[in-house]
Structure formats: structure tokens, C-alpha cells
Amino acid sequence: MRLISINVLKAGMVVGRTIWNEAGHPLLQKDAVVSERIIDRLRQLNIRYLYIEDKISTGIEVEETVSPAKRIKAVKNITDSFIAVKQVKSGQASYVLDQQSKVIGSIVEDLLNSILDSKEILTVLTDAYLYDEYLYQHSFQVTLYSIAIAKEMGYSYEDLRLIGIGAMLHDVGKLLIPSEILFKPGRLTTEEFEVMKQHTRYGFDLLRNLHSVSLLVAHCAFQHHERIDGSGYPRGIVDFEIHPFAKVIGVADVFDAVTSNRVYREKMLPSQGIAIIEGGSGKIYDARVVEALKRSIVHYPNGCIVVLSDLRRGIVSKQNMDNPARPWVRVFQEDETMLTATYEMSLAEYPDVQVEKVETDYVTYVE
Incomplete structure (x- = not known):
């Protein structure tokens, strides 16, 4: 199968990989023949790339590290847990999150074991899935990238588990951001961005008093936007002040952000995302984390x-x-x-x- 841009998709081409929705239902089946109506629908859904079958790519296979069924189940559980937190008053959010912590921990352990069992480099096909809200898919993918990076850096199983939970919950503070800002379909104004930046403090406050979650997880939420030169937020702390787990999650967070579909920006391919982060290696990102990212993530997916x-x-x-x-x-x-x-x-x-x-x-x- 071959990866192509939606811009050159033609009627008569054959789909190489199923596209799924958040409920686990196929929106476009593998081996379906593309029509003009299908092309229009894919554009409406903001699909940027998809796989097709053709002679030039015969025999080339693309497999994700985490199976479609496991991914769909994980994102559904993340969605359910986050919605449960979002639906209560802010004063009760920590209590509800504490109740959801077992579910979140089991998701992380399942993903961690999938990555540890895999003998392949981490491959994540974001365009093979459609979700209503970016936050849930993002939390899932940042968890995968963070675990893969940390595994490459030699962290213990327990540290990998904590990093995974920290990654899963790194953006939980966004549940307290006003919806008109969180779901704005374009770039934020300066004032709106200042509000958005508060999600790191909100996340820290939600997590730091949980009995079921390590305080390190709270610091992951607090510090994942800090940068080693002091240019990050919320406190502008520098290299040695940033927890190593937060450095890992910070790089994973940026990598997923630039390689995922957004309404206001074309997604980048993995090699482009890695190049962007590599440009900040040793400047705003920990060089050891960047090198681990480069060793643990597929740069050029099969079929491109x-x-x-x-x-x-x-x-x-x-x-x-x-x-x-x-x-x-x-x-x-x-x-x-x-x-x-x-x-x-x-x-x-x-x-x-x-x-x-x-x-x-x-x-x-x-x-």
C-alpha cells in the first residue's frame, strides 16, 4: 500500500487501510473503490492522507504498534473518564478524577505492555481514525510517544508506568478551560492563549491531592510546557528545575501536535515533525530526549x-x-x-x- 495526499486522490483508486470512527465503526473500508462522493466526504472530515493499493506498492504492509481495536477501546475509555470529570463542578473534579484513576492506570499498563512486547519501531497512523475532540486522541498519542521515548532512554517499568500516566493526564487541566476557547476552530488571540496556558496550573491542582496518583504525575501536567532555556510556561523554569518525566512528555506533546490534523494548520509527516524538534535540541528541548525520539519513532512510514x-x-x-x-x-x-x-x-x-x-x-x- 502507498501513502498519498487527499489532494491527489482520484476516483477509481482502491483504499489500502480502513478508516475508523471513535465508536470503532469503519467509515471507509479497506479495498473500497474511491468515488468522487467519497473524496468530497474525506475532505469534509479533514482527512489529509490515506493509504491506497497499487502495483508500485504491492506487498508493502503498514502495521501500527497498537492494534486498531486496542486504540479505539483506549480512546473511548479516556473520553469517558475525561467527560466524567468535565461534567461536575470544578470543586468536585479531583474527587471524580480519583475515581477514574484505576481506569486510566489500566489503559496505560495495556499500552505500555503493547510497546514493550513489540519488536518494531513505534508507528502511529493518526489519519486512520476520526475523533470528535482532539484532546482525547492527543492524550492517547502523547502517552504512546512518551512511553516509547522513555523506553529508549532506559527507564524502569515503574517509571514507564508513571510517565505513561503523566502523559495520559498531562492536559487534564484543559477540562477546566472555557469551551469557546478550548474548541475554537482557529488560532487563539493573545488574550485567549493566556487563558489556555492556565491549563498547566489547573492540571496540577486537580492532580496533586489525589490519593491514587503520584505527585510526579501532577508535576508532569504542571511542567510539560516548560523549556530548558526558561522560555516555557507557567513558571519559566530552566533545565535542572524541570522534572525529567516532564521533559519527555513535553517533546512527545509537541511531536503529536505538529503531526496531527488541526483545522488551522496542515499536519506534518513524522520526518518533518522530528526535524522541527531536532532544531530545538539542546536549546529548548533536552538533547537526550530528542535523540531518544529519533531512535524510537518511525521517520518515514512504510508506503511513502x-x-x-x-x-x-x-x-x-x-x-x-x-x-x-x-x-x-x-x-x-x-x-x-x-x-x-x-x-x-x-x-x-x-x-x-x-x-x-x-x-x-x-x-x-x-x-
């Missing part, structure tokens, strides 16, 4: 078209476990000429060959 520095064009066919930035590529074009037979190459074996760009809008290939 890449242009190489020697002008060859190919499709990522599988991952290189020892070097996620250098996957295997099925080369199908050299010097703008289609090859009569494709061949596979591992970029790890050709250090002078770089990925120049990812082409999700590649359409010149003719069946």
Missing part, C-alpha cells in the same frame, strides 16, 4: 514515496530497526525514468544518499 539525493525515487518498503532514519526503499525510478524492474536498498548501507523529500502528491506513475 521518497526522492533521494541522487535523484532516484522509491517507496519505503520496511523499517531499519537499528536506524529509523534510514529505512529500506524500493527504487522504481532513476533519472526520471521508470525502471522495468524495481529493487530494494537499505539507506543504512549508503550513508552518502539522503532522503531529500517525501512525495505524498506523486501521481505520474501510470498503472
